[in-house]
Amino acid sequence: MTAITNPRLVGFLADPYLRMEALDTLNPVAEAMSFENHEGDWNSLLFRLHESKPEAILLDLSSVPADLNIAIRQLRSQVPRLKVIALHSSAEPQSILSAMRAGASEYLHSPLADCLQPAITRILDASDTESSSSGRGKIIGFLSSKGGCGATTVACHVAGELQALTKKSTLLADLDLTSGIVSFLLKTPSSYSVLDALKNISRLDESLWKALLTEKAGLSVMPAPVVYSRWDHPDEEQLRQVLRFARTQHDWVILDLGRSLNSIATAVLEEIDHLFLVSTLEVVALHGLQTIVHGLFAQSDKLQLVLNRTPKTMDISTHELAKVLGRAIYAALPNDYLSLYQSYSSGNLLDSKNVLAQQFKVLASKIAGVQPAKTKKKFALFG
Numbered sequence: 001m002t003a004i005t006n007p008r009l010v011g012f013l014a015d016p017y018l019r020m021e022a023l024d025t026l027n028p029v030a031e032a033m034s035f036e037n038h039e040g041d042w043n044s045l046l047f048r049l050h051e052s053k054p055e056a057i058l059l060d061l062s063s064v065p066a067d068l069n070i071a072i073r074q075l076r077s078q079v080p081r082l083k084v085i086a087l088h089s090s091a092e093p094q095s096i097l098s099a100m101r102a103g104a105s106e107y108l109h110s111p112l113a114d115c116l117q118p119a120i121t122r123i124l125d126a127s128d129t130e131s132s133s134s135g136r137g138k139i140i141g142f143l144s145s146k147g148g149c150g151a152t153t154v155a156c157h158v159a160g161e162l163q164a165l166t167k168k169s170t171l172l173a174d175l176d177l178t179s180g181i182v183s184f185l186l187k188t189p190s191s192y193s194v195l196d197a198l199k200n201i202s203r204l205d206e207s208l209w210k211a212l213l214t215e216k217a218g219l220s221v222m223p224a225p226v227v228y229s230r231w232d233h234p235d236e237e238q239l240r241q242v243l244r245f246a247r248t249q250h251d252w253v254i255l256d257l258g259r260s261l262n263s264i265a266t267a268v269l270e271e272i273d274h275l276f277l278v279s280t281l282e283v284v285a286l287h288g289l290q291t292i293v294h295g296l297f298a299q300s301d302k303l304q305l306v307l308n309r310t311p312k313t314m315d316i317s318t319h320e321l322a323k324v325l326g327r328a329i330y331a332a333l334p335n336d337y338l339s340l341y342q343s344y345s346s347g348n349l350l351d352s353k354n355v356l357a358q359q360f361k362v363l364a365s366k367i368a369g370v371q372p373a374k375t376k377k378k379f380a381l382f383g
Protein backbone atom coordinates (compact mmCIF):
# COMPACT_ATOMS: atom_id res chain seq x y z
CA MET A 1 0.00 0.00 0.00
CA THR A 2 1.53 3.34 -1.00
CA ALA A 3 1.66 6.43 1.19
CA ILE A 4 -0.94 9.08 0.44
CA THR A 5 -0.51 12.78 1.08
CA ASN A 6 -3.17 13.37 3.72
CA PRO A 7 -4.62 10.09 4.96
CA ARG A 8 -7.68 10.42 7.19
CA LEU A 9 -6.87 7.08 8.77
CA VAL A 10 -3.45 5.57 9.50
CA GLY A 11 -2.87 1.94 10.47
CA PHE A 12 -0.12 0.74 12.81
CA LEU A 13 -0.34 -3.01 12.87
CA ALA A 14 2.56 -5.17 14.10
CA ASP A 15 0.83 -8.51 14.68
CA PRO A 16 1.15 -10.27 11.28
CA TYR A 17 -2.22 -12.07 11.52
CA LEU A 18 -4.10 -9.01 12.65
CA ARG A 19 -2.42 -6.93 9.96
CA MET A 20 -3.32 -9.43 7.27
CA GLU A 21 -6.90 -9.58 8.47
CA ALA A 22 -7.27 -5.79 8.70
CA LEU A 23 -5.64 -5.16 5.33
CA ASP A 24 -7.75 -7.83 3.62
CA THR A 25 -10.83 -6.05 4.92
CA LEU A 26 -9.62 -2.55 4.13
CA ASN A 27 -7.68 -2.92 0.87
CA PRO A 28 -10.76 -2.78 -1.38
CA VAL A 29 -11.92 0.47 0.28
CA ALA A 30 -8.54 1.94 1.29
CA GLU A 31 -8.66 4.73 -1.26
CA ALA A 32 -12.25 5.70 -0.50
CA MET A 33 -11.47 5.77 3.21
CA SER A 34 -8.18 7.57 2.66
CA PHE A 35 -6.38 4.83 4.58
CA GLU A 36 -2.63 4.36 4.81
CA ASN A 37 -0.91 1.52 6.64
CA HIS A 38 2.29 2.72 8.30
CA GLU A 39 5.16 0.26 7.86
CA GLY A 40 7.89 1.90 9.97
CA ASP A 41 8.64 1.87 13.71
CA TRP A 42 6.97 3.86 16.51
CA ASN A 43 9.13 6.97 16.10
CA SER A 44 8.59 7.11 12.38
CA LEU A 45 4.84 6.72 13.08
CA LEU A 46 4.95 9.79 15.34
CA PHE A 47 6.72 11.70 12.60
CA ARG A 48 4.20 10.56 9.99
CA LEU A 49 1.30 11.64 12.21
CA HIS A 50 2.89 15.00 12.78
CA GLU A 51 3.32 15.54 9.07
CA SER A 52 -0.01 14.19 7.81
CA LYS A 53 -2.42 14.98 10.70
CA PRO A 54 -4.90 12.13 10.13
CA GLU A 55 -8.20 12.06 11.99
CA ALA A 56 -7.91 8.50 13.31
CA ILE A 57 -5.48 5.66 13.86
CA LEU A 58 -6.00 1.93 13.74
CA LEU A 59 -3.72 0.83 16.53
CA ASP A 60 -2.77 -2.78 17.13
CA LEU A 61 -2.30 -2.87 20.90
CA SER A 62 0.55 -5.38 20.60
CA SER A 63 2.55 -2.85 18.55
CA VAL A 64 2.54 -0.19 21.29
CA PRO A 65 6.07 0.14 22.73
CA ALA A 66 5.20 1.47 26.20
CA ASP A 67 2.31 1.80 28.59
CA LEU A 68 -0.85 2.42 26.52
CA ASN A 69 -1.66 5.66 28.34
CA ILE A 70 1.74 7.10 27.53
CA ALA A 71 1.58 5.83 23.97
CA ILE A 72 -1.80 7.48 23.31
CA ARG A 73 -0.53 10.73 24.81
CA GLN A 74 2.45 10.58 22.48
CA LEU A 75 0.11 10.09 19.52
CA ARG A 76 -2.10 13.00 20.63
CA SER A 77 0.86 15.26 21.13
CA GLN A 78 1.24 14.98 17.35
CA VAL A 79 -2.49 15.26 16.57
CA PRO A 80 -4.44 16.57 19.59
CA ARG A 81 -7.87 15.19 18.64
CA LEU A 82 -6.70 11.92 17.09
CA LYS A 83 -9.29 9.15 17.43
CA VAL A 84 -7.86 5.78 18.39
CA ILE A 85 -9.42 2.54 17.17
CA ALA A 86 -7.72 -0.14 19.26
CA LEU A 87 -7.28 -3.58 17.70
CA HIS A 88 -6.44 -6.80 19.46
CA SER A 89 -6.29 -10.42 18.41
CA SER A 90 -8.82 -11.39 21.08
CA ALA A 91 -11.45 -9.88 23.36
CA GLU A 92 -9.43 -9.77 26.58
CA PRO A 93 -11.38 -7.87 29.26
CA GLN A 94 -8.15 -6.40 30.66
CA SER A 95 -7.03 -4.97 27.30
CA ILE A 96 -10.52 -3.64 26.56
CA LEU A 97 -10.56 -1.86 29.90
CA SER A 98 -7.08 -0.38 29.58
CA ALA A 99 -7.74 0.73 25.97
CA MET A 100 -10.92 2.52 26.99
CA ARG A 101 -9.27 4.06 30.05
CA ALA A 102 -6.41 5.31 27.91
CA GLY A 103 -8.94 7.13 25.72
CA ALA A 104 -9.47 4.79 22.74
CA SER A 105 -12.72 5.52 20.91
CA GLU A 106 -13.33 1.91 19.84
CA TYR A 107 -11.99 -1.50 20.74
CA LEU A 108 -12.18 -4.21 18.07
CA HIS A 109 -10.94 -7.76 18.06
CA SER A 110 -10.64 -10.60 15.63
CA PRO A 111 -12.62 -11.51 13.48
CA LEU A 112 -12.61 -8.04 11.93
CA ALA A 113 -14.42 -8.70 8.66
CA ASP A 114 -17.83 -7.50 9.85
CA CYS A 115 -16.96 -4.89 12.45
CA LEU A 116 -13.91 -2.99 11.13
CA GLN A 117 -15.41 -1.00 8.26
CA PRO A 118 -18.56 0.11 10.12
CA ALA A 119 -16.45 1.22 13.11
CA ILE A 120 -14.16 3.29 10.88
CA THR A 121 -17.11 4.87 9.07
CA ARG A 122 -18.67 5.73 12.43
CA ILE A 123 -15.47 7.35 13.70
CA LEU A 124 -14.78 9.34 10.53
CA ASP A 125 -18.41 10.49 10.29
CA ALA A 126 -18.28 11.66 13.92
CA SER A 127 -15.08 13.51 13.15
CA ASP A 128 -16.79 15.19 10.14
CA THR A 129 -19.67 16.34 12.33
CA GLU A 130 -17.30 17.66 14.98
CA SER A 131 -15.23 19.62 12.52
CA SER A 132 -18.25 21.05 10.74
CA SER A 133 -19.97 22.00 14.00
CA SER A 134 -16.95 23.34 15.82
CA GLY A 135 -15.20 24.49 12.63
CA ARG A 136 -11.62 25.55 12.62
CA GLY A 137 -11.15 28.60 14.79
CA LYS A 138 -9.36 31.61 13.34
CA ILE A 139 -6.11 32.71 14.93
CA ILE A 140 -5.44 36.42 14.86
CA GLY A 141 -2.29 38.01 16.23
CA PHE A 142 -1.59 41.60 17.27
CA LEU A 143 1.96 42.87 17.30
CA SER A 144 3.16 46.33 18.27
CA SER A 145 5.60 47.91 15.82
CA LYS A 146 7.54 49.15 18.84
CA GLY A 147 6.74 49.16 22.56
CA GLY A 148 3.58 50.96 23.65
CA CYS A 149 1.81 51.37 20.29
CA GLY A 150 -1.33 49.66 21.57
CA ALA A 151 -1.17 45.95 20.54
CA THR A 152 -2.52 44.85 23.94
CA THR A 153 -5.30 47.43 23.94
CA VAL A 154 -6.36 46.55 20.40
CA ALA A 155 -6.13 42.77 21.04
CA CYS A 156 -8.28 42.99 24.20
CA HIS A 157 -10.95 45.16 22.62
CA VAL A 158 -11.10 43.31 19.31
CA ALA A 159 -11.46 40.03 21.25
CA GLY A 160 -14.33 41.54 23.28
CA GLU A 161 -16.03 42.93 20.18
CA LEU A 162 -15.62 39.71 18.17
CA GLN A 163 -17.27 37.77 20.96
CA ALA A 164 -20.08 40.31 21.29
CA LEU A 165 -20.68 40.44 17.53
CA THR A 166 -20.51 36.75 16.71
CA LYS A 167 -21.49 35.26 20.10
CA LYS A 168 -18.82 32.65 19.44
CA SER A 169 -16.25 31.18 21.76
CA THR A 170 -13.33 33.61 21.91
CA LEU A 171 -9.94 33.13 23.52
CA LEU A 172 -7.64 36.01 24.37
CA ALA A 173 -4.17 34.57 24.90
CA ASP A 174 -1.29 36.68 26.15
CA LEU A 175 1.84 35.50 24.34
CA ASP A 176 3.81 38.52 25.41
CA LEU A 177 5.62 36.16 27.77
CA THR A 178 8.15 38.62 29.16
CA SER A 179 5.81 41.47 30.02
CA GLY A 180 2.22 40.51 29.25
CA ILE A 181 -0.36 42.58 31.08
CA VAL A 182 -3.68 41.35 29.69
CA SER A 183 -4.58 39.67 32.94
CA PHE A 184 -3.54 42.74 34.95
CA LEU A 185 -5.61 45.10 32.76
CA LEU A 186 -8.69 42.89 32.79
CA LYS A 187 -8.25 41.96 36.44
CA THR A 188 -8.32 38.24 35.77
CA PRO A 189 -5.64 36.91 38.12
CA SER A 190 -4.80 33.27 37.53
CA SER A 191 -2.25 30.75 38.74
CA TYR A 192 -1.98 29.37 35.21
CA SER A 193 -0.51 30.68 32.01
CA VAL A 194 0.26 29.53 28.53
CA LEU A 195 3.40 27.88 29.97
CA ASP A 196 1.14 25.41 31.82
CA ALA A 197 -0.55 24.52 28.54
CA LEU A 198 2.91 23.88 27.09
CA LYS A 199 4.00 21.76 30.05
CA ASN A 200 0.88 19.61 29.68
CA ILE A 201 0.84 19.45 25.92
CA SER A 202 0.73 15.65 25.77
CA ARG A 203 -2.38 15.42 27.93
CA LEU A 204 -4.27 18.50 26.76
CA ASP A 205 -7.94 17.83 26.46
CA GLU A 206 -11.06 19.95 26.74
CA SER A 207 -11.35 19.78 30.52
CA LEU A 208 -7.69 20.47 31.23
CA TRP A 209 -7.77 23.35 28.75
CA LYS A 210 -10.80 24.90 30.45
CA ALA A 211 -9.08 24.59 33.83
CA LEU A 212 -6.20 26.73 32.52
CA LEU A 213 -8.47 29.61 31.45
CA THR A 214 -10.22 32.38 33.32
CA GLU A 215 -13.45 33.93 32.10
CA LYS A 216 -14.20 37.64 31.81
CA ALA A 217 -17.15 39.29 30.11
CA GLY A 218 -17.76 36.33 27.80
CA LEU A 219 -14.06 35.98 26.93
CA SER A 220 -11.77 33.10 27.85
CA VAL A 221 -8.45 34.53 28.95
CA MET A 222 -5.08 32.76 29.01
CA PRO A 223 -2.60 35.04 30.77
CA ALA A 224 1.12 35.40 30.30
CA PRO A 225 3.22 33.92 33.13
CA VAL A 226 3.66 36.10 36.20
CA VAL A 227 7.34 35.18 36.32
CA TYR A 228 9.31 34.40 33.20
CA SER A 229 12.96 33.67 32.70
CA ARG A 230 14.82 32.77 29.56
CA TRP A 231 14.89 29.14 30.76
CA ASP A 232 11.12 29.08 30.31
CA HIS A 233 11.38 29.97 26.63
CA PRO A 234 8.93 27.56 25.00
CA ASP A 235 9.76 24.98 22.44
CA GLU A 236 8.46 26.57 19.25
CA GLU A 237 6.85 23.44 17.84
CA GLN A 238 5.04 22.85 21.13
CA LEU A 239 3.81 26.41 21.08
CA ARG A 240 2.37 25.85 17.61
CA GLN A 241 0.76 22.65 18.88
CA VAL A 242 -0.93 24.59 21.68
CA LEU A 243 -2.30 27.02 19.10
CA ARG A 244 -3.53 24.18 16.92
CA PHE A 245 -5.28 22.79 19.97
CA ALA A 246 -6.72 26.21 20.84
CA ARG A 247 -8.21 26.34 17.34
CA THR A 248 -10.16 23.18 18.05
CA GLN A 249 -11.61 24.73 21.23
CA HIS A 250 -12.48 28.29 20.15
CA ASP A 251 -13.89 30.05 17.11
CA TRP A 252 -11.64 33.05 17.61
CA VAL A 253 -8.16 32.86 19.07
CA ILE A 254 -6.76 36.34 19.66
CA LEU A 255 -3.08 36.60 20.48
CA ASP A 256 -1.21 39.48 22.05
CA LEU A 257 2.25 38.97 20.58
CA GLY A 258 4.08 41.82 22.28
CA ARG A 259 6.33 44.12 20.30
CA SER A 260 8.74 44.06 17.38
CA LEU A 261 9.74 40.97 15.48
CA ASN A 262 10.32 38.81 18.58
CA SER A 263 10.97 35.07 18.60
CA ILE A 264 7.46 34.11 19.79
CA ALA A 265 5.75 36.13 17.07
CA THR A 266 8.04 34.63 14.45
CA ALA A 267 7.55 31.10 15.80
CA VAL A 268 3.75 31.21 15.69
CA LEU A 269 3.42 33.05 12.42
CA GLU A 270 2.77 29.98 10.31
CA GLU A 271 -0.20 29.03 12.52
CA ILE A 272 -1.74 32.50 12.40
CA ASP A 273 -4.44 33.44 9.90
CA HIS A 274 -3.98 37.21 10.18
CA LEU A 275 -1.27 39.28 11.81
CA PHE A 276 -2.19 42.86 12.66
CA LEU A 277 0.73 45.22 13.08
CA VAL A 278 -0.24 48.03 15.41
CA SER A 279 1.65 51.28 15.00
CA THR A 280 1.30 54.91 15.85
CA LEU A 281 2.34 57.72 13.53
CA GLU A 282 5.58 58.35 15.41
CA VAL A 283 8.61 58.11 13.16
CA VAL A 284 10.24 55.42 15.29
CA ALA A 285 7.04 53.33 15.27
CA LEU A 286 6.66 53.65 11.50
CA HIS A 287 10.28 52.65 11.10
CA GLY A 288 9.59 49.58 13.29
CA LEU A 289 6.58 48.81 11.12
CA GLN A 290 8.67 48.85 7.97
CA THR A 291 11.29 46.62 9.58
CA ILE A 292 8.63 44.03 10.50
CA VAL A 293 6.95 44.17 7.08
CA HIS A 294 10.36 43.70 5.48
CA GLY A 295 11.30 40.86 7.89
CA LEU A 296 8.05 38.99 7.28
CA PHE A 297 8.14 39.38 3.55
CA ALA A 298 7.51 35.67 2.91
CA GLN A 299 4.29 35.77 4.94
CA SER A 300 3.25 39.23 3.86
CA ASP A 301 -0.19 38.10 2.68
CA LYS A 302 -1.13 37.64 6.35
CA LEU A 303 -0.11 41.14 7.41
CA GLN A 304 -2.48 44.01 8.00
CA LEU A 305 -1.68 47.47 9.31
CA VAL A 306 -3.58 49.22 12.09
CA LEU A 307 -2.76 52.82 12.94
CA ASN A 308 -3.48 53.63 16.54
CA ARG A 309 -3.83 56.92 18.39
CA THR A 310 -4.31 58.85 15.16
CA PRO A 311 -4.92 62.58 15.59
CA LYS A 312 -8.11 64.14 14.25
CA THR A 313 -6.17 65.93 11.56
CA MET A 314 -3.16 64.21 10.11
CA ASP A 315 -0.18 65.78 8.33
CA ILE A 316 -0.18 62.99 5.77
CA SER A 317 -3.18 61.35 4.08
CA THR A 318 -3.82 57.63 4.53
CA HIS A 319 -3.29 57.19 0.83
CA GLU A 320 0.16 58.74 1.00
CA LEU A 321 0.97 56.75 4.10
CA ALA A 322 -0.14 53.50 2.47
CA LYS A 323 2.14 54.35 -0.46
CA VAL A 324 5.11 54.91 1.86
CA LEU A 325 4.41 51.68 3.76
CA GLY A 326 3.71 49.70 0.63
CA ARG A 327 0.31 48.43 1.76
CA ALA A 328 -3.17 49.64 2.63
CA ILE A 329 -4.14 50.76 6.11
CA TYR A 330 -6.69 48.26 7.45
CA ALA A 331 -7.95 50.53 10.25
CA ALA A 332 -7.16 53.81 11.93
CA LEU A 333 -8.13 54.27 15.55
CA PRO A 334 -8.54 57.54 17.40
CA ASN A 335 -6.71 58.68 20.49
CA ASP A 336 -8.53 58.43 23.82
CA TYR A 337 -6.06 57.94 26.61
CA LEU A 338 -8.30 59.07 29.45
CA SER A 339 -11.18 56.69 28.72
CA LEU A 340 -8.77 53.76 28.43
CA TYR A 341 -7.12 54.75 31.68
CA GLN A 342 -10.48 54.88 33.44
CA SER A 343 -11.77 51.58 32.07
CA TYR A 344 -8.52 49.71 32.82
CA SER A 345 -8.52 51.12 36.35
CA SER A 346 -11.79 49.31 36.92
CA GLY A 347 -10.63 46.18 35.08
CA ASN A 348 -13.04 46.67 32.18
CA LEU A 349 -12.99 47.22 28.46
CA LEU A 350 -14.25 50.57 27.13
CA ASP A 351 -17.93 51.29 27.39
CA SER A 352 -19.64 50.53 24.08
CA LYS A 353 -20.79 54.17 23.68
CA ASN A 354 -17.21 55.41 23.65
CA VAL A 355 -15.98 56.63 20.24
CA LEU A 356 -12.80 54.54 20.35
CA ALA A 357 -14.86 51.48 21.39
CA GLN A 358 -17.07 52.04 18.35
CA GLN A 359 -14.01 51.96 16.12
CA PHE A 360 -12.92 48.71 17.76
CA LYS A 361 -16.34 47.37 16.86
CA VAL A 362 -15.91 48.46 13.24
CA LEU A 363 -12.50 46.77 13.16
CA ALA A 364 -13.89 43.54 14.67
CA SER A 365 -16.77 43.57 12.17
CA LYS A 366 -14.33 43.88 9.30
CA ILE A 367 -12.30 40.95 10.66
CA ALA A 368 -15.42 38.82 11.19
CA GLY A 369 -16.88 39.86 7.83
CA VAL A 370 -20.17 40.95 9.40
CA GLN A 371 -22.03 44.25 9.36
CA PRO A 372 -21.49 46.26 12.55
CA ALA A 373 -24.63 47.24 14.43
CA LYS A 374 -25.42 50.84 13.49
CA THR A 375 -23.91 53.40 15.84
CA LYS A 376 -23.78 57.18 15.62
CA LYS A 377 -20.59 57.99 13.75
CA LYS A 378 -18.78 60.69 15.65
CA PHE A 379 -15.30 59.77 14.51
CA ALA A 380 -14.37 58.66 11.05
CA LEU A 381 -10.91 59.16 9.72
CA PHE A 382 -10.78 56.69 6.88
CA GLY A 383 -14.31 55.52 6.15
Ligand SMILES: Nc1ncnc2c1ncn2[C@@H]1O[C@H](COP(=O)(O)OP(=O)(O)OP(=O)(O)O)[C@@H](O)[C@H]1O
Nearest residue numbers: 144147148149150151152153309334335336337340
Ligand atom coordinates in the same frame (compact mmCIF):
# COMPACT_ATOMS: atom_id res chain seq x y z
N1 LIG B 1 -6.13 54.53 20.94
C1 LIG B 1 -5.50 54.90 22.08
N2 LIG B 1 -5.66 56.13 22.58
C2 LIG B 1 -5.03 56.51 23.70
N3 LIG B 1 -4.22 55.74 24.41
C3 LIG B 1 -4.01 54.49 23.96
C4 LIG B 1 -4.64 53.99 22.78
N4 LIG B 1 -4.25 52.71 22.61
C5 LIG B 1 -3.42 52.42 23.63
N5 LIG B 1 -3.28 53.48 24.44
C6 LIG B 1 -2.47 53.59 25.68
O1 LIG B 1 -1.11 53.41 25.30
C7 LIG B 1 -0.43 52.70 26.31
C8 LIG B 1 0.20 51.48 25.68
O2 LIG B 1 -0.85 50.65 25.21
P1 LIG B 1 -0.70 49.07 25.17
O3 LIG B 1 -0.21 48.54 26.47
O4 LIG B 1 -1.96 48.54 24.61
O5 LIG B 1 0.45 48.99 24.07
P2 LIG B 1 1.37 47.76 23.72
O6 LIG B 1 1.78 47.94 22.30
O7 LIG B 1 0.73 46.50 24.08
O8 LIG B 1 2.61 48.05 24.68
P3 LIG B 1 3.78 47.06 25.15
O9 LIG B 1 4.86 47.21 24.13
O10 LIG B 1 4.18 47.58 26.50
O11 LIG B 1 3.21 45.68 25.19
C9 LIG B 1 -1.44 52.37 27.39
O12 LIG B 1 -1.36 53.32 28.39
C10 LIG B 1 -2.79 52.47 26.65
O13 LIG B 1 -3.85 52.81 27.49
Ligand SMILES: [Mg+2]
Nearest residue numbers: 151152176258
Ligand atom coordinates in the same frame (compact mmCIF):
# COMPACT_ATOMS: atom_id res chain seq x y z
MG1 LIG C 1 1.40 44.93 25.21
